[in-house]
Amino acid sequence: MTNLEFRIAPAPADLEGGLASLRGDCARMAPHWAAPEKTASRPVSPSRIHGVSVPARSARLLEAMPDYGN
Template sequence: MTNLEVHSPDSAELDGDLASLRGDCARMAPHWAVPEKILSRPVSPSRIHGVNVPATSARLLEAMPDYGN
């Protein structure tokens, strides 16, 4: 197991730019496991019968300008 150094974040580190985010992702990428093969397959449209959305969620989305108005 690798011993990783952990630093407490300063407020300046939390306001990083895109380059620092890409650097963080590049350092983390070797630790992400890639599945050997994808087990899920597409669902036939004949098996899709609709979507049930709770009324509170529908009202919430309706109130959002990007979705409802």
């Protein structure tokens, strides 16, 4: 049997000035990042929509999962 013990190192101390400094860095970099232009979505023809096939084993697994509020 494999020993899967993990040790998580503590987070390093904040040496850069905190959240305010991070926000300032982001504000300075924002003009350098180009966001793609939004394109309008068009409806898909029903003839292009196909069913989804799920292997029986996966379907049983999903069916056995608890329903959390739906």
